[in-house]
Each structure stands twice: as structure tokens, then as C-alpha cells.
Amino acid sequence: MTANTEELELKDRLNLIEVMIAEGRRTTESWGSIFVVWGIAFYVAFAWFALGHSPWAWPITMVATYALTRVINARRRGGQPRTTMGRSIGSIWKAMAISMFILFPAIGLSGKMVDPSILTAIVATMLGISTAASSIILKWKLQFGCALIWWAVAVVSCFGTVRQSMIAFLVGNLFCHIAFGVYGFICEARRTSQGASHA
Numbered sequence: 274m275t276a277n278t279e280e281l282e283l284k285d286r287l288n289l290i291e292v293m294i295a296e297g298r299r300t301t302e303s304w305g306s307i308f309v310v311w312g313i314a315f316y317v318a319f320a321w322f323a324l325g326h327s328p329w330a331w332p333i334t335m336v337a338t339y340a341l342t343r344v345i346n347a348r349r350r351g352g353q354p355r356t357t358m359g360r361s362i363g364s365i366w367k368a369m370a371i372s373m374f375i376l377f378p379a380i381g382l383s384g385k386m387v388d389p390s391i392l393t394a395i396v397a398t399m400l401g402i403s404t405a406a407s408s409i410i411l412k413w414k415l416q417f418g419c420a421l422i423w424w425a426v427a428v429v430s431c432f433g434t435v436r437q438s439m440i441a442f443l444v445g446n447l448f449c450h451i452a453f454g455v456y457g458f459i460c461e462a463r464r465t466s467q468g469a470s471h472a
Contacts, residue, residue, distance in 0.1 A: 305457025306349070307342055312450025314338035319443065332378065339370070362407050369403040390438040394430035397423045397442060404449065415456070419449040 314334050321330035373396070380387055387395075401423030408416035426445040430438035 305454040305459075305461060306345055308450045308454030308457060310341060310345065310454075311338060312446050312454060315446045315450065316443070319439070335374070358410075361410060365403050365406045365410075369399050373399060389435050390430045390433065393438045393442050394427040397426035397430060397445060400445075400449070401427065416453070419453055422449050 314337075318331045318334035321327060321334065376395070377392075380392070401420045404416060404423055405420035408414070408420055422445050426438075426441045429441040433441065
């Protein structure tokens with residue numbers, strides 16, 4: 274009797290873990306718009322800096338994008354409670370964003386400018402870490418593939434020219450933010466249409 278009870282309890286726990294992982298994937302898929310917004314923001318900041326060489330291109334674009342992200346999140350949730358898995362994944366990305374917001378202004382203000390390729394390698398590595406952590410928690414191979422792309426960008430940035438580094442970053446951004454975000458849109462739309470057809 275005890276062995277059966279323990280086996281049922283173990284199955285219940287495994288089912289709960291599977292439900293939480295699926296819930297986390299759904300939450301991440303619902304953030305498709307956030308991935309796309311950040312992907313576009315990176316392109317805007319790159320273009321602004323390349324055309325005007327303004328040192329304010331990145332800080333202004335990133336702060337504006339953060340504000341826009343907050344608005345999108347507030348509207349998207351619409352009063353729905355946040356899930357434990359969603360908070361966990363969100364905290365990984367917040368920690369990465371805070372790290373970037375501390376590191377990059379410090380580098381700029383200290384006068385110890387870094388080679389642009391090395392700066393790109395740092396950004397790509399930080400994005401790779403956040404993406405990988407999310408994918409490992411969610412057991413999501415597609416998202417881990419995005420982490421591999423970010424790490425490849427970091428390697429190219431270390432060994433390539435500044436131009437190769439920038440091209441690698443822009444291509445990585447296309448796949449890991451824009452395409453992944455669009456994939457999230459598609460998954461969420463399918464789920465919504467299936468839910469509507471079952472209702």
C-alpha cells in the first residue's frame with residue numbers, strides 16, 4: 274500500500290513539473306511581442322549610432338524600449354495573475370537587463386572604451402546566458418538553439434573584424450529576437466484559436 278501511495282505521489286509531482294514547464298513555454302511564447310520589440314530596438318540603436326555616431330543612441334533606445342516593454346506587459350496581462358514559472362523566467366531576463374544597464378554606462382563614463390567587437394561579444398554572451406537559462410528551465414530545445422546562436426556571435430566577435438562582429442550580431446538578433454518572437458506570436462495565435470474553437 275505504501276509503495277503504491279509513493280508511486281502515485283511521485284507521478285503527481287512529475288505531472289506538476291510537466292504542467293509547470295508547459296505553462297512556462299506558453300508564457301514565453303506570449304512574450305513574442307517583447308522579443309520582436311527588443312529585436313527592432315537593437316536595429317534602431319545600431320542604425321542611429323551608425324548614421325549619427327551619437328553616444329546617446331544606445332542609452333536612449335534601450336530606456337525607451339524598456340518603458341515600452343513595461344506598457345506592453347501591463348496591457349498584455351490585463352490583471353491576470355503572474356505564474357511562478359513566468360516570474361522565474363522573467364527574473365532571469367531582468368537580472369541580465371540590470372547587469373547591462375550597470376555595465377555599459379560604467380564602461381562609457383569611465384573613459385575605458387572597449388573594442389566594439391569585445392563589447393558585442395559581452396552583449397551576445399549575456400543574451401546567450403539568459404536565453405540558455407530560460408531554455409534549460411523550460412526544457413526547450415528551440416530556445417537553446419537561440420542561445421547557441423548568441424554564443425556563436427560572441428565567438429565571431431572575438432575572432433572577427435568589427436564589421437564581421439556587427440553583421441553576426443544583427444543576424445543573431447534576427448533569429449533570436451525577431452524570428453523567435455514571431456514564432457511565439459504564431460504559437461499563441463494557434464492556442465487562442467484552438468481555445469476559441471473548443472469554447
